[in-house]
Amino acid sequence: MTATETIYILPRIRMEMEEELHSILDYWIRNMVDEKQGGFLGGIDHNNIVDPHAPKGVVLNSRILWTFSAAYLRDKRQEYLAMASRAYRYIVDHFIDRKYGGVYWSVDSKGIMLDGKKQVYGLAFCIYGLTEYYKVTKEEVALHLAENLFKHIENHSFDKKHGGYLEAFTQGWKPISDMRLSEKDENEKKTMNTHLHIIEAYTNLYMVRPADSLKESIKHLLDVFDQYFIDPQTSHLRLFMDESWNSRSSLISYGHDIEAAWLLLECAEITGSENYISRFKEIGIRLANAAAEGLDADGGLWYEYDPVKDELIREKHSWPQAEAMVGFLNAYQLTGEERYLHYSLHNWEFVKQYIKDNNKGEWFWGVNADHSVMQKEKAGFWKCPYHNSRACMELIRRIDYYK
Secondary structure, three states: OOHHHHHHHHHHHHHHHHHHHHHHHHHHHHHOEOOOOOOEOOOEOOOOOEOOOOOEEHHHHHHHHHHHHHHHHHHOOHHHHHHHHHHHHHHHHHOEOOOOOOEOOEEOOOOOEEEOOEEHHHHHHHHHHHHHHHHHHOOHHHHHHHHHHHHHHHHHHEOOOOOOEOOEEOOOOOOOOOOOOOOOOOOOOEEHHHHHHHHHHHHHHHHHOOOHHHHHHHHHHHHHHHHHHEOOOOOOEOOEEOOOOOEOOOOEEHHHHHHHHHHHHHHHHHHOOHHHHHHHHHHHHHHHHHHHOOEOOOOOEOOEEEOOOOEEEOEEEHHHHHHHHHHHHHHHHHHOOHHHHHHHHHHHHHHHHHHEOOOOOOEOOEEEOOOOEOOOOOEOOOOOOOHHHHHHHHHHHHHHOOO
């Protein structure tokens, strides 16, 4: 792709991102508001059939809060603010643990606590959503809640001996035997995924309430990624670690590789330290190259690979595609190498052809190797408007850089 071709193609991509962003958000407004029981529905399948009894997770509601707050921040559409405020009220009324502090992991369809465990991943996403909501409303209670969650993570989850953060606790902040985010995860005390979203949340909190202690926590997390989570030989992320930073899994997640490639650099930039910024520019390129190993000829990004078993999970989930769109464009901006721009744009073409539901809206969970749709929810406990809407907003912002 020549420089002239790039100049002409990026405005078209920007227009498509605007259209897709509003399409995703409109889908959630039309389909996912729970008019009978409050908040948002807990699940809708690939055929748009609602499950009115599905549980409601703090991750789902926090991601809705972040998404519509971020969308309102850029578009000032009142319907987006209304959705963000609905998510905020539901979190305050149903997820805040007023006895032990923190937030519940899940409630039932009626908003009654279902699982009160303290999954640090969930607290992090709640901080992320609350701080974005504060940006648009200046609601002091939202900021207070976010700062309180930060204190709980630091007081209970931070490992004072080895560094980093422990994964999960009981409702009363005691050790818990099953620390997993989901059944597919390894039951280990420290995970890359949780650390990635803690630093994401802390960075958003720092944007609205800068404090030296918070900046030091962000720097610590950047060091943790550099020292422990990024494999120095392969540049892939190590996903599961024990308390002493011994790797407990050989699994490679291409989606997390490319998400971290751009997200960690954003976190480094907030520190204002040239040392961290230059280091994570280099790391971002390494992670992008590692993730590119998972690209298929059709432009899609495979889900996971286990090098020890030489086993590829022959699925292409929706969220890694969203992160690939951003992460490879970021690598292009850092290097000027056209191949990264090609990876990003080719991936978007793959999304339009196979991942996006062009009939009923939103993105499917993913597709199998033969491009058949995976029979999993289109929206639910994990499938939220966060990855795809954020990708649209990020591409718009980055393309505008070239104006």
